[in-house]
Amino acid sequence: MPDRPMIEIAGVSRNFGTFRALDDINLTIAEGQFFSLLGPSGCGKTTLLRLLAGLDVPSAGTIRIDGEDCTEIRANARPTNMVFQSYAIFPHLNVAENVGYGLKRLRLGRAEEDRRVAEALEMVRLPDFGRRKGNELSGGQRQRVALARALVMRPKVLLLDEPLSALDKKLREEMQIELRSLQQSVGITFVLVTHDQYEALALSDRIAVMFAGRVAQVAEPMEIYQHPATRQVADFLGGMNFLSARIAGETGETLTVETDRLGTAVLRKPAGFTASGNRATVGIRPERLRVLWDDETAPHMLTGRIASRAYFGETTSLAVAIEGLDAPLSIVETNDYGADELKIGAEIRLAYDPEALVLVSDPAA
């Protein structure tokens, strides 16, 4: 796929009174990409989406869509369409009228309009729902109607504002798969706003993680999970054990660190990393620590005592106190063996791989 930019956001800020909702955002989203804006509530991700939709105007900066400066262009004249968080299904219209809402203005003629509405309903797998009223639909169906209503306009960019957050877990997982395959079949650039890291990881080609009106990191899902740039990003995307380490050596791209209990490792520097003094923060994901059973051994081992446990069915989460470490280590153990023996107070041995250690920028360190 050629990486032609579809959306270019340059120096965009948005102030509400004295509150700075967005602070100098710079992002480029390639054509045909499934792009996610991920962050906690209040981080500005929805504000940014509304700026892309033209429902709001930035206080500073420019937004280009498909090479055209759209900063001042209002929503009704942009090549973007949006799926609203509340779905915003028109209650006084039936499903077909909802889906055909935006087509009326294009004066395509009755036959072409009907054909495109039917095609869009087919695409979201609601072919026989045209005559239903908006208030006769379930949450999942409303979401599909909202999708069809936006896709029928054949936008260059489809904007989705937490489209799955109102659905129950099982339906949400189904819709994730459907949304992904839909995006691949239509080839339209999707921009998804979500606070759910699993959703972002599962659906996206690229993710921008946002905090307090700023973009903390932009990368592919695996990169963002395995090499989070900052402590905040690491913490937001799943759990992470943070350890303080001493810097023992530095090259252009790597840093050699000595940890208190997890040995010495040569780690890749994240983008924008600057060491402050001779201390650095390293992290290790809970699932990269493994319980050693019976007489199993590993090249790198730790011994500790279980401080707390939470049983989740397929996994058990443990906090293991290790002598010489300030905070207990969180670990996630798959319950394929010996889950009953993981009792509070039990002494266990853990295996880890020094390659699983990552270096993160930590403003607090």
Place this chain on the structure above:
Amino acid sequence: MKRTTRSWRDREDLRGLALISPTVLYALALLLVPVAMVILYSFWKQSFMTIDHTFRLSNYEAAFTQPIYRALFLRSLWISLTVSLVTVVMAYPVAWYISFHGGRNKNLWLFVITVPFLTSYLLRVMAWKVVLGHNGVVNSALMWLGLIHQPIEALLYTANSVVITLVHSWVAFAILPIFVSMEKIDRSLVEAGRDLGDSAFRSFRRIVLPLSLPGVISAFVIVMIPTIGDYVTPTLVGGRDGMMIANIIQTNFGQAQNWPMGAALSVSAMVLVSLAAGIMVLLLRLLVNGVRR
């Protein structure tokens, strides 16, 4: 502890009935009974000082055939329709402005609208005499500006003065239901309309207008029903040309001492206003259904 019988206090439905019963009894005693009496009277006949209690339709015959009654019915209907229409047309933009652009001051706006109600209805109607009269505010101002050389007599004691006064009396009652129906419109619906290509006006026409229709209909009916039978305003500012059906009903119960005739006119007015209100509701629905496409 085990209880086998439950007190009526524990039954949700009974408790509800108990709560509304004072209102229901009050309404029954003061609405249903008098209405039933009026209906009964309308089928009797006044013969000099006594009432002939045999069932007859002659009062209704008179109500629908005598030119004076027909003229007054038509005028009342015409005035109330005009008042409702003008009131709703004037109230709609105000309600829209408060709901969509009132921002933080919504409550202040609503308060300002209800301020005129701090003075009595009678006083507000009387005030229009001062405004519209021979030497009134309007005439004096126009004379002073040199736009007219003698006072316009058509301002007061005509059907127009009744319409003007009634619109002023009722406009707040029209703003409130329209405002409430607009407040219930999810703002993301309007944004969705814009996102799908509507101009601001088009999204108003296709979304806000049809969804605020229930408010428009209630406003129309709220204004129309009481104005058709209004008595105070035509008495004070209507003169001979602004007389309405309520005035002649009053005359029948009063000076003319013909209660059965007054009763028949009252019942006819009730039926007429219900029909007219029903037809208006249907027409408005059709109109807006046509507009939103």
